[in-house]
Amino acid sequence: MITLAHAVFSSFVVVGSLGAGAIFGSGGGAPLTFVVSGLVILASGVVVFGRGTRTTTGTRAESGTRAESETGVTTNTMRRRPALLLPFVIVGLVGALGFAAENAHQSWGAIYLVDELKASPALAAIAPATFAACAAITRFVVGFSARVPAVALLVGGAATAVVGTLIVAAAENVGVALVGLALAAVGTSVLFPTLLSQAVRGIDDDIRGSTTSIIATTAYIGFLLGPVFVGLLSSAVGLRGSMIGVTVLVAAFGMLSPLVLRYRALRESDRPQPVSSVSSRCAP
Structure with missing residues (x-):
């Protein structure tokens, strides 16, 4: 479900990229692009807020009571035990490396085509659209396919991203x-x-829910800082050189992700046992 949700996100990045390219190609310019984007964001926010308030109002008290009675470990317990949150924060920090590389390509792809390969702004919109389309297709395939070993996806994905980024850094034309x-x-x-x-x-x-939020929120630091990282690095070594920096981020993710998952699993074994689990073991 998580992979499919990200696939839907990437699908709409394609729509946004090509839509922005169409606006620029028709002479609309940046102001019109941001106006349209703002209206779409506003409409999305209204829909999400409306659905969220309807689905949580009637279930919040019931779910909280049930969770406490069945497991004896609640979200409030997690908040009172910072040590229990540490493995998830560490996972999020490693996730930030992957997000940083992803958004570096997503945010700088069009600029790379314009500055390094002299593409027109309308043509450059193909760069983020291509990236998002391939990401969406891959996520749909992985989400609907039989389970692939996680380590293979993490390490293999990182290796593929390194190769792709090096090709971008060496490209002499838009096609490559x-x-x-x-x-x-x-x-x-x-x-x-x-x-x-x-x-x-x-x-x-x-x-x-709370652990998912901790990991995702921490990882989104990378989503925010990835484009900044490329911008700062390009001021010193140029856009092509900054792509080498992106490969370092991806390679670090590939090496660290299996380790932090193992660390989280080991820390999880140290968590307090749920009441229901302990009771079932003691029952005759």
Whole structure:
């Protein structure tokens, strides 16, 4: 479900990228692009807020009482035990590396085509659209396919993203750059969804939401800082050189992600046993 949700996100990035390119191509410019984007965001916010208030009002008290009575471990317990949150924060920090690489390509792909390969702004919109389309397709395939070993997805995805990013860095024309972006998208698209789904696997229902939020919120630091990282690095070594920096982020993710998942699993074994589980063992 996590991978499929990310696939839907990437699908709409394609719509947004091509829509922005169409506005620029028709002479609308940046102001009109932001006006349209703002209206879409406003409409989405209204829908999400409306659905959220309807679904949570009637179930909040019931779910809280049930979770406490069945497991004896509540979200409030997690909040009072910072040590229990540490493994999830660490997972989120590693996830930030994957998100940083993903959004670096997503945010700088069009600029790379314009500045390094002299593409027109309308043509450059193909870069983020290509990246998002390949990411969406990969996530749909992985989400609907039989289970693939998590380590294979994490390490294989990181390796694919490294190869794709190096191709982008060496590209001398738009076609080659798009091939590199496609490979980078295939590789990075599976990184964070796989890491997140594995990190929350086996977590009790009453705290799964809070732990998911901790990991995702921490990881989104990378989503915010990835484009900044490329911008700062490009001021020193240029855009092509900054792509090498992106490969370092992805390689670090590939090496660290299996380790932090193992660390989280070991720390999970130290958590207090749920009351229901202890009772079942003591029952005659």
